[in-house]
Amino acid sequence: xxxxxxxxxxxxxxxxxxxxxxxxxxxxxxxxxxxxxxxxxxxxxxxxxxxxxxxxxxxxxxxxxxxxxxxxxxxxxxxxxxxxxxxxxxxxxxxxxxxxxxxxxxxxxxxxxxxxxxxxxxxxxxxxxxxxxxxxxxxxxxxxxxxxxxxxxxxxxxxxxxxxxxxxxxxxxxxxxxxxxxxxxxxxxxxxxxxxxxxxxxxxxxxxxxxxxxxxxxxxxxxxxxxxxxxxxxxxxxxxxxxxxxxxxxxxxxxxxxxxxxxxxxxxxxxxxxxxxxxxxxxxxxxxxxxxxxxxxxxxxxxxxxxxxxxxxxxxxxxxxxxxxxxxxxxxxxxxxxxxxxxxxxxxxxxxxxxxxxxxxxxxxxxxxxxxxxxxxxxxxxxxx
Ligand code: NZQ
Ligand code: ZN
Numbered sequence: 001x002x003x004x005x006x007x008x009x010x011x012x013x014x015x016x017x018x019x020x021x022x023x024x025x026x027x028x029x030x031x032x033x034x035x036x037x038x039x040x041x042x043x044x045x046x047x048x049x050x051x052x053x054x055x056x057x058x059x060x061x062x063x064x065x066x067x068x069x070x071x072x073x074x075x076x077x078x079x080x081x082x083x084x085x086x087x088x089x090x091x092x093x094x095x096x097x098x099x100x101x102x103x104x105x106x107x108x109x110x111x112x113x114x115x116x117x118x119x120x121x122x123x124x125x126x127x128x129x130x131x132x133x134x135x136x137x138x139x140x141x142x143x144x145x146x147x148x149x150x151x152x153x154x155x156x157x158x159x160x161x162x163x164x165x166x167x168x169x170x171x172x173x174x175x176x177x178x179x180x181x182x183x184x185x186x187x188x189x190x191x192x193x194x195x196x197x198x199x200x201x202x203x204x205x206x207x208x209x210x211x212x213x214x215x216x217x218x219x220x221x222x223x224x225x226x227x228x229x230x231x232x233x234x235x236x237x238x239x240x241x242x243x244x245x246x247x248x249x250x251x252x253x254x255x256x257x258x259x260x261x262x263x264x265x266x267x268x269x270x271x272x273x274x275x276x277x278x279x280x281x282x283x284x285x286x287x288x289x290x291x292x293x294x295x296x297x298x299x300x301x302x303x304x305x306x307x308x309x310x311x312x313x314x315x316x317x318x319x320x321x322x323x324x325x326x327x328x329x330x331x332x333x334x335x336x337x338x339x340x341x342x343x344x345x346x347x348x349x350x351x352x353x354x355x356x357x358x359x360x361x362x363x364x365x366x367x368x369x370x371x372x373x374x375x376x377x378x379x380x381x382x383x384x385x
Contacts, residue, residue, distance in 0.1 A: 001208040004257040007069075007163070010143040012247065017235070018174050019133055022090070025170050026057060026131070030088040031062045033070070033081060035101045037067070037093040042349040044180040046135055046210040050092055055066035061083055065093070068272055068279070069100030071115065071151040072217060074107070075380075081108035081128060089130040089298050091156045091168075093141030094185075095279075095302040099147035102166040105130045117160050118149055132171045136181060136245040137233050138189035138280065140250025142146070143172035155357065157269045173247065175239040183230060187335035188280035193246035194219060195283040199262050200255045202291070205300045208258045212249045215254045219309045221245045223331060230307035261368035264290050270354040276345060284332045289380035290372075297371060341384045351381040354372060 013021050026032060036051060041047040051059070062077040077297035080086065080106060080109075091101035105127040116122035134142040145163035178186070201215035217289065217344060222245050229238040243363065248254075268282030277285075295302060301322065306312040306324035315323065329339050355374045358364065366372035372380075 001206060001211075001257040002259075006252060006256045008143060008167065008252050010165055010168045010251070012143065012173060013170060014244065015240075016174060016176050018172050019046065020053045020103075022050065022131070022133065022170075022172060023053045023057070026088055026090070027248030028057070031058050031060070031084060031086050032088045032090055033062055033077065033084070033086040033104075034090045034092055034278055035063075035065060035077060035104065036063045036091075037097045039063065040180065040207075041092050043133065044135075044177060046092060046133065046214070046227070050090070050133060051115045054090075056236045058178065060086065065097045065100040067094075067096045068148075068150045068157065068276075068380045069096045071102070071103075071118075071125045071149055071357075072153070074100050074103050074149065075114070077104045078114065087128060089128050089212060091130060091132040092135065094134070095141045096192060098132050098134070098139070098141040099149065100362050101130050102141075102145070102147035103149050103160070104128070106160070106162055106166060107303050113152070117162075118158040119156070119159070124160075124165060125164060127165035129171045130166070133177075134171055134173050134186060134243075136189060137173075137175075137178045137239075137246035140193070140246055142168060142173065143247050143251040143285055148269070149303070152273075153271050156361075157273045158361075171247075173243050173245045175236055178239045178243065179233045183336060184278075186230045186233070187337045188278050189224055189246060189276070190230060190242060190335055191332050191337050192240075192280035193249040194226075195221050195264060195280070195287055196246075196249040197222075198287070200258065200260045202301050202305060203259055203300050205304075208257045211258055214248070216305075216308050218245050218249050218254070219305075223309070224332075226335060231318045234243065248345045261377070263294075263372040266324075266358065266363050266366050267354060267380070270355050270357045273357060274350060274353050275344060275346065276334040281337055285341060285384050286342075287332075288325055288329045288339060288382065289383040291328075292383060293376055293380045294367065294372065295321055295325075297367075297369060337379060339384075343383065347385060348382075351378060351385075354381060
């Protein structure tokens, strides 16, 4: 295990009927900008709860943040922040609204071209404080400092993080708000959280026992609770466990002191850029290929995964690993999430374009040991046709 500093300042307010608590978490004299997406919060009552809680605060609104939040849209909110002296941002929505709001928080006070925060890793010296009311368990954005922003005009999807400035001050996780999610978004959420764990866990042995056991606990919880959560929106106990799993998957606790992978995410992001496939669905396509092609490098952890997560005890090492990978793929499919390029009627041309995009971003040595080269990406995706 490597040295590390662990610091996660996001206050979590978890449970049914907790949205009303936001009023006392935000300074009484704050000038708040509420940010939201395409309108789901207006249909399911979340918007009304937020407005009721903030009835004594000064509130502005910005709606229309898309799934895979777009730079051009977010820059309109940056204008509002500057014009209205906004000093608190409240994201109400899924990962896209949260990520978009983190970018707004960093871009509004930024001196210079805000795109450089993403494209040139320009240093973020200050940011507007932000918080969230999460409506979709998946990304973990509610308790981390990262954001992924898209700019479709130039075919880019890039990440940034400015801890501690872009950690939400607080996040409200009310599992009842997940009831109105479509089955597709539920399945997506379970897969995204699952792959976040494997990106941090399925590397090589690093003698980080707590991180490994926590990772396995989250994976097993998603396997046990995910199907019920996807099938039965009214099972609030399953929803609670999935919500908390998704937060725990990417709040930094299982990546402390260990090398992590993230190659599946980097490749997946390019599938979203090219074909607008939902984030989690891109991961489900890439993951089985990544594990098969990088299986030798990941062998020890894949064996541990097979035994401890899937309880596979019989057979040779190769058989155990093969079975663990296929059981995972079946699990994704059982949640209604397809796992091949063919499911989207995509072929070899897509693979070439993904590789071109990765090269353009200089993402040519991905993974925990920088072994995922463009040649490996070709092999991984050819196995997904
Ligand atoms: O826009 P609205 O109308 O709100 O509808 C949304 C959207 O259409 C809908 N939705 C959300 N909550 C709902 C609801 N519909 C009904 N009831 C509710 N309670 O769901 C749709 C998808 O929302 P979105 O926010 O895009 O989904 P998700 O949370 O999966 O976020 C995906 C984005 O997060 C990024 C992804 O790349 C993608 O851009 N990620 C962010 C990460 C992070 N910050 O750490 C890590 C992830 O790996 C990921 O890359
Ligand atoms: Zn993800």
